[in-house]
Amino acid sequence: MKNRFLPIIVALTLVTGLSLRADALPVGTLLQIDAALDRPVVPAQQPEDVVVQIKILPTRASDLIPRPPVNLSLVLDRSGSMSGQKIEQAIQAAELAVGRLGARDRVSVIIYDHDVETLVSSQVVTDEGLYAIKRALRRVSARGNTAIYAGLSQAAAELRRYRDAGYVNRMILLSDGLANRGPTEVADFRALGRALAGEDIVISTVGLGLGYNEDIMATLADAGQGNTYFVENADDLPRIFAGELGDALNVAATNIEIIVRPRGGARILKSLGREAELRDGAARFRMPQVYSGLEKLALVEVRAPQGVVGAVEDLIDVEVNYLPAGSSQTRSQQVSVPIRYTDQVEQVVAAARKDVAQNVVDNRVAEAKEAAINYADAGDREEAASSLRSVVGKISADYGFLGDEVVAAPSASLEHEADEVQTKGLSNEKRKSFRADSYQSRNQQSVQ
Structure with a gap:
């Protein structure tokens, strides 16, 4: 039921310029x-x-x-594969993200290759500090291997310094490569993500290009209860970072x-x-x-x-x-x-509620894509395609009476995907797309 006093509360607040206290509502x-x-x-x-x-x-x-202050840590890949446009756009994205923070917010920046460096230790974002942070970012160059786990662990240490001080704790990880230093198994990152989520630290992941491990990135975001992104073009990084930070600033x-x-x-x-x-x-x-x-x-x-x-x-x-x-x-x-x-x-x-049915269909499609990935990884194209086609039958049986508005588009898309998987298998690019699409549907993630 709608609260009949809400329009009055909002109007009075806008007129007076005063802020509300949540406890008083x-x-x-x-x-x-x-x-x-x-x-x-x-x-x-x-x-x-x-x-x-x-x-x-x-x-x-x-x-x-009044929003709670943000305690943000950016974890940036500086390995050799990030050279050129990738590292340039990553630095620009980080600068824009830090520039959106307010005077009550904190930020730290961790960079990693085969080693981990705390480029910026956790600090309040002042005008002077912002200039120093941007200057430090512009000195970053690409080199070495990819110690993702160590980078995350160091970022967590920075966030923990102020975790209990009323902040919204957020970590954003960027990587374009495979974890090849330190822990490298999906289970390692799942355990880390769950442990950090238990400390109220939310982790979002940004995979850049076609060389990163989407299983690690999606699993980490899932366990860390954040978002995950598949970014093919480095030019999109500033937009992705801006959207991700927008969430943190609007809790x-x-x-x-x-x-x-x-x-x-x-x-x-x-x-x-x-x-x-x-x-x-x-x-x-x-x-x-x-x-x-x-x-x-x-x-x-x-x-x-x-x-x-x-x-x-x-x-x-x-x-x-x-x-x-x-x-x-x-x-x-x-x-x-x-x-x-x-x-x-x-x-x-x-x-029947078409809006609810549409969300059910979206999530059944997401589950089918996860199943298709598992079958394709096992070398079974037939079962991968069958898992996609079986959902067509399921959603038609459940919601066919609601008409094409609910079932036609997803059914046609699944049939096309099934044909492609059956004849060509699941390409690296398609696998990353399936993993990201599935996660975003299951978690109602807005696509930036």
């Missing part, structure tokens, strides 16, 4: 929580599998709360927890896209941060029990807990999601 003012089923009306004759979507969207009021809430509990005879089957912890019959999602103007989703497949024609029953309860930006007081919002039973097919069709 009514619950529900900062985050809008919408929970809905892809099919809120289902046939009554037998159990039905449906998908519940929980959408979190910061309201306009969140823009008027509306942190430590978000979504708990989905079934009612009655309902049963949670699995999470879709974003990973959830399934325990004691409930699904629990965690997000480190949400940003003003950007919605985030959680999707859960639920088996609804057989019902009685005409009956309306609460299928699940949703609880969302979060910490508003700049606040020390956890907020909680609850909502229940009903389902209605019918014996009229036209009622099922009329009530």
Whole structure:
């Protein structure tokens, strides 16, 4: 339900020029929580599998709360493969990112090749400091190998110095090559990302060109609960860095927890896209941060029990807990999601939510691309193609009644991708694209 006082609060704040305190606002003012089923009306004759979507969207009021300061660390690859335009654009991107920070923000810069150097130790961004940082960046040249893990570890050490001082902690990693010094396995980076996420340090990764390891970069971003990017052209780096920093500068809430509990005879089957912890019959999602103007989703497949024609029953309860930006007081919002039973097919069709169905389709496509990568890596083109085609059948069976608007475009794209994978295999470029596309769909990452 919309908060009827929100327009008044926003208008008064704009007129007076005063800022809001998150703790002073009514619950529900900062985050809008919408929970809905892809099919809120289902046939009554037998159990039905449906998908519940929980959408979190910061309201306009969140823009008027003083943002918490950012504690940023840039981790830049300076190995030999970064020579020329790559290192030049990386330096420009770093300069632009640092230039967007305010007087309350902190920044550190780590550069790595076969060794690691703290180019800029964590410091507040003053005018004098900004000039010194840019001057230091312009002295960076490409050389050596790629010690990614050591670079990340050093950046984490810089962030930890001020981690508990009310900052939003963010790390951005740029690499164009394979990790070939120190730990090099995907599992090593997954463990590191999870450990840092446990310290409220969010990690985003930027892979440049076709030589980097997309498995490491996507896994690190996933475990570190940040974003991942596949950048083919170095000219795009300033734009990517600007967009990534824009998120950090617009944090509306942190430590978000979504708990989905079934009612009655309902049963949670699995999470879709974003990973959830399934325990004691409930699904629990965690997000480190949400940003003003950007919605985030959680999707859960639920088996609804057989019902009685005409009956309306609460299928699940949703609880969302979060910490508003700049606040020390956890907020909680609850909502229940009903389902209605019918014996009229036209009622099922009329009530279906196309917006929810579209998000379900996007996430099923993301899962299919991950499966295709695994089969292609094992040398099985047939199964890789089959995994893509099987989703065409699944989304047609589930949502074909909604028409071409929902199923036509993804089905045509999947058929084309399946044909290409079957005849040519999965190229290096296509594999990177699949990995990035899948991650971005599952995490509702805005593509810069």
